[in-house]
Amino acid sequence: xQTVTQSQPEMSVQEAETVTLSCxxxxxxxxxxLFWYKQPPSRQMILVIRQEAYKQQNATENRxxxxxxxxxxxxxxxxxxxxxxxxxxxxxxxxAQKLVFGQGTRLTINx
Amino acid sequence: xxKVTQSSRYLVKRTGEKVFLECVQDMDHENMFWYRQDPGLxxxxxxxxxxxxxxxxxxxxxxxxxxxxxxxxxxxxLESASTNQTSMYLCASSFLRGRDEQxxxxxxxxxxx
Numbered sequence: 547x548q549t550v551t552q553s554q555p556e557m558s559v560q561e562a563e564t565v566t567l568s569c570x571x572x573x574x575x576x577x578x579x580l581f582w583y584k585q586p587p588s589r590q591m592i593l594v595i596r597q598e599a600y601k602q603q604n605a606t607e608n609r610x611x612x613x614x615x616x617x618x619x620x621x622x623x624x625x626x627x628x629x630x631x632x633x634x635x636x637x638x639x640x641x642a643q644k645l646v647f648g649q650g651t652r653l654t655i656n657x
Numbered sequence: 658x659x660k661v662t663q664s665s666r667y668l669v670k671r672t673g674e675k676v677f678l679e680c681v682q683d684m685d686h687e688n689m690f691w692y693r694q695d696p697g698l699x700x701x702x703x704x705x706x707x708x709x710x711x712x713x714x715x716x717x718x719x720x721x722x723x724x725x726x727x728x729x730x731x732x733x734x735l736e737s738a739s740t741n742q743t744s745m746y747l748c749a750s751s752f753l754r755g756r757d758e759q760x761x762x763x764x765x766x767x768x769x770x
Contacts (some may be wrong), residue, residue: 550699555697611747641756643755644690645755
């Protein structure tokens with residue numbers, strides 16, 4: 547069975563600085579997708595970024611980028627120039643026929 | 658914009674009651690999902706549906722059932738609510754299974770007393 551592990555329950559960063567959230571996963575499948583979702587306080591979960599496993603190039607979306615290491619089964623999220631609006635729960639997820647989520651990392655932005 | 662709505666934001670029920678959680682999406686998505694979210698456990702898949710009247714068990718289906726009579730509506734049913742079903746319930750929909758972005762509803766925080 548697939549598992550996703552986020553080993554950092556909480557992280558904090560100063561506004562305008564860079565933070566990296568860690569995620570590792572375990573799977574025997576070769577074709578899958580990886581996702582980072584963001585859940586702001588009392589607001590709906592939204593997709594931050596998606597990575598296709600067969601693509602070696604790391605995905606980027608504005609200030610958000612990933613470091614995808616397929617052999618190591620690692621998929622970390624880097625947030626550059628952190629903003630107050632980035633404060634949220636962040637979930638890493640693995641997907642093929644369904645999504646498997648990690649435990650989540652609560653990110654706090656310090657002004 | 659895709660919109661996924663859930664019938665209640667907060668719900669309080671008594672042990673043994675039958676509970677219905679409703680979810681509606683407006684993007685003609687084939688796939689719909691029900692998750693429960695608990696601190697330290699992330700989101701866990703209860704059931705999903707890839708077509709009308711079709712359903713598949715997720716990772717934690719025990720104590721739950723689902724109904725999908727129309728494409729846009731996916732209901733989660735707790736046949737006899739128990740206190741260990743107190744949780745946040747999230748509904749989601751997507752065009753493709755697993756590989757596609759899932760769009761989430763706002764969640765229903767269910768308390769069973």
